[in-house]
Amino acid sequence: MNTSVQPAAIVVMGVSGSGKTTVGRELARALGVPFIDADDLHPQANRDKMAGGTPLTDDDRGPWLRTVGHTIGEQAAAGRGVVVACSALRRRYRAAIADEAGVPVRFAHLTGRREVIRERMDDRAGHFMPPALLDSQLETLEPLASDEDGTAFSIDAGPAEIAARIRDWAASDRREEAAV
Template sequence: MGVAGSGKTTVANLLAERLGADMVDADDLHPAANVAKMASGTPLTDEDRWPWLEAVGRAVRERLAAGRSVVVACSALRRAYREAIAASAEAPVRFAHLDGSRELIAARMAARAGHFMPTGLLDSQFAVLEPLEADEPGFTVAIDGTPEQTADAIALRLRRNGAPPTGS
C-alpha cells in the first residue's frame, strides 16, 4: 500500500515472484469511470472507492479459495479502506506500507510514462494517507533503496513473522 508512485506495482510483482504468489494490481480493478476521473486530474471520492475496494478484497478471496497466495498492489490509503479490503477478502490480510518522501515519489512519477495518475494528484494522495497504526496488520517499509531491496525486505519480514502473503 502507499501513495501513487511509491512503487506498489513494481514491488508487488517482485514480491509475488519471490513468494511464488499471484499478483493483482488493484489499478486493473478500477471501473473506467474512476480511471477517467483520475486521468483528468480529479481525485476519487469515497463513493468512487467503495465498490473498487470491495473488488480488491474479492480478488484476494477468490485466489485464496483456489488455494493460491496473493500479493496485491493497492493504495489502501486510509484505515477504513484497508478494513474494507480485509472484510471483503474474508481472510487475514497483511499490509506493507511503501513509505517515501514526497520529493522521491514525485521524481519517480515524473519519470514514468503511460500511467493514468498525473503527478498533480500526489498532494491529494498524501492528504488522504493514514499511515498504518500499531494495531493494524502490517508494517512500514522505506522505499529509498531499489525495488528489489524493498521486495526483499517485505519478504523477509513476512517470512520472519510466519504470515502467509495474502496482501500488500
C-alpha cells in the same frame, strides 16, 4: 505457497509513485504467488476521473475496494496466496479490503519523501494517475496504526531489496505466530 509460513495475502500499499507495482511484482515472484495490480480493477469511470486530475471520492472507491477484497478472497479460495498492489490509503479502506477478502491480509506500506515520489511520477509514462494528484493522496494517507496487521518499508533501496525485506518480515512474523 506454504501458508504456515506465508500470509494468505500481502497488500503492497502507498501513494501513487511509491513503487507498489514494481515491488509487488518482485515480491510475488519471490514468493511464487500471483500478482494483481488493483489499478487494473478500477472501473473505467474511476480511471477517467483520475486521468482528468480529479481525486476519487469515498463513493468512487467503495465498489473498487470491495472488488480488491473479493479478488483476494478468490485467490485464497483457490488455495493460493497473492500479492496485491493497492493504494489502501485510509484505515477504513484497508478494513474494507480485509473484510471482503475473508482471509488474513497483511499490509506493507511503502514510504518515502514527497520529492522522490514526485520525481518518479514525473518520469513514468502512460499512467492514468497524474503527478498533480500526489498531494491529494498524501493528504488522504493514514499511516498504518499499531493495531493493524502491517508495517512500513522505506523506498530507499531497489525494488528487489525492498521486496526481500517484505518477504523476510512476512515470513518471520508468521513463524513467530506459529510458535505461539
